[in-house]
Amino acid sequence: IGDGINDAPALTQANVGIAMGEGTDIAMESANITLMRGDLMLILEVIKISKRTMRIIKQNLFWAFFYNIAFIPVAAGALYPFFGILLNPIFAGLAMAFSSVSVVSNSLRLKAKNL
Structure with a gap:
């Protein structure tokens, strides 16, 4: 934690450097x-x-x-030789879209949560 010009090298070397907003520009950078x-x-x-x-x-x-x-092998047809199940590409695309939406939705919880 620093705010001055002499703290800048230590802030750069630290694992996590925290600068005070009222300090020098070089410390904040x-x-x-x-x-x-x-x-x-x-x-x-x-x-x-x-x-x-x-x-x-x-x-x-x-x-x-x-x-x-779980789902990439199924989309590639890994279940076909054993069970005769083929996944329609539309459903594979929907599963990928759902995966992306769920990750983004989970990340947006950071914004909604009051700490």
Whole structure:
């Protein structure tokens, strides 16, 4: 956490650099996160938001992985030799669209949730 010209190199080297909005421009450019007010209690909000973001990213990765493991082989015809089931390309496209919509909808929860 820094706000001055001498903090810029440390903010660049840090895993997560946080600059105060009232600080120098070089400190704000060097940081990953810029707090627009000088209130240090906002750091707790930053941590909450980042934890929630990582949780949603992991959920999206899980569901995308599940979709790829389950439905791509079905769309490719893997069930045809065993059960005679072929998936119509329209339904495969709908499944892909649903997967994308569900990932985007899950991500939009970040915007709707009050932390």
